Amino acid sequence: MTISIIESGAAMRRMAECGKETWGAAVEDLWAPMAGMYHFVPGDPDLVAVHAQNFGFGPDAPTGTVHQAVDSLEQADAWGRIEGALTEGLDRLAAANPTMTMPDLTVLLVLGDPLNKHFMEEIRGLSAFGGISGYIALTVWPTDEILERLEAIALHELHHNVRYSPGGVVWDPGTVTVGEHVVSEGLADSFAAETYGGRGYAHFVSEETRRDDGVLARVVEGLDVTGMQNFGAWVLGDSTAELFGGTPVGLPTGAGYAAGVRIVDAYLAETGGSAADAATVPSADILAVALPRLGMHRSDE
Template sequence: MTISLIDSASGMRRVLTADEQDRADLIREFWAPMAGMYHFVPGGVDMATVHQQNFGFRPDSAAIEQVREGLDTLVAADAWTRVEKALADGVTALASARPGVTIPDLTVLLVLGDPTSKHFVDEVQGISAFGGISGYIAITVWPSSCVLDRLEAIAVHELHHNVRYSPGGVVWDPRTVTVGEQVVAEGLADIFAAELYGDAGYTHFVRDETRADDQVLAKVAGGLGITGMADFAAWVLGDSSARLFGTEPVGLPTGAGYAAGARLVRAYLDATGTTAAHSIHTSASDILRIAMPRLGLTADAPH
């Protein structure tokens, strides 16, 4: 398999030095290799809109100097080389744990986020990434010291998702997928990253008290059987994201699904003596059936 990291540093530099009216087209240009991520959308999508939906930096002049400084910080941190090496290391770890696992060729985009978005900077602390479509990983960051320290972990978290939902793995159907699947997937991906990078593997916008809160765990457990993607933001990301995306909050803090997922997956791994790398294709129902009683939970697991 091959890992193709888009030269978005050069692409973003072109955007940031262009006249304002030309910037949207230049954003489309460096996002263009990711178009296959939306193969299921008739007629395709506008990649400049995708950039915005992923919390990408705004092409107007409001924060352009701040974005230039952010790009300089990413380049100085050798971010692209680090992400590529982390993905290669993650591929090796998965192939070792699951010989014969299907790992697709990867097209990977690392892009700067919008420093003027309070939700992006403060609530999710400068990270928005997506690896759920086989063969594509998009990582949007603001280069705080915490994000820079976690670059490798962020990359392999998305790699775990990507391989889980690639051919031979778990089938993702947006109409029938459960909250339980998403929660388990986030737990598996975080713990896989922790297997490689220690505590840096755990998603940093989840507060320590959220991770340890039994009421949060019980609340998320009560929603595991909910079907369809419409309510995922509330149950996985929390109330703040639910409000941003126009869905009904359910009374959960930011990152609640990640916190619950990590506890559920850890209970499963402890019971079975296996790893998140080896469990990449294990169904959510199998994991929850073993994990939930160990955590004193009785809610129905998704089918």
């Protein structure tokens, strides 16, 4: 198991300083080690588009603001803390899943766009992706809240990465369900919480949403929905879905995370295991145990 943390601080400073005519080349330099994450895309991935899709900061972000944000990450030892958390997390997951080969990881920490209201306010400075084996991208804005949660954010994405690595669960875009996505978010948050307590849970999900039985019931109604283009509202909530052209379903931000944690908690309470133990358990098995315990039933039952 090797963990390669991209030294992105200097690259982001260069991006902040360059003009728009050289912006694209600077973005490509930053993201080049992550290109393999898009191995399924025909031809070479458009890394400038990838950066934007991940809420990365743009050429119009104030130079001084970007420099200050990089300073904040450096002063917080963000890269070192993330590497330490991933090392510990891989050890835990390997011990719980001895027949699996843990992935080698390439990890990019990049600043998000301080001018993007949805990124800064609705999802509170965090957009991360770890669902492609071997790669983790963490887009953040270094608020106190984010800096406090850095290790937990890394562990959340690590759980996804191991779950969808060879020998784990297969994510088939044509057949995957909202249920799989919801369960995976619940497992990832629970895995982080097993080490970091309350810091493990996604901070952009309100306590009201976490406790709301109506939110849980509505998410359960969508568990069998397929088609990844339909997942946004059920998992991330209506606001994010609408941002990307999706159809709202009447759910608040992070609804799928909140429901996922409740589902996983019910499963783990029944089985006595941990989120590390359940890293490769099919979502159908988890739902079959958890939903009756929660007094919930899938729409086709």
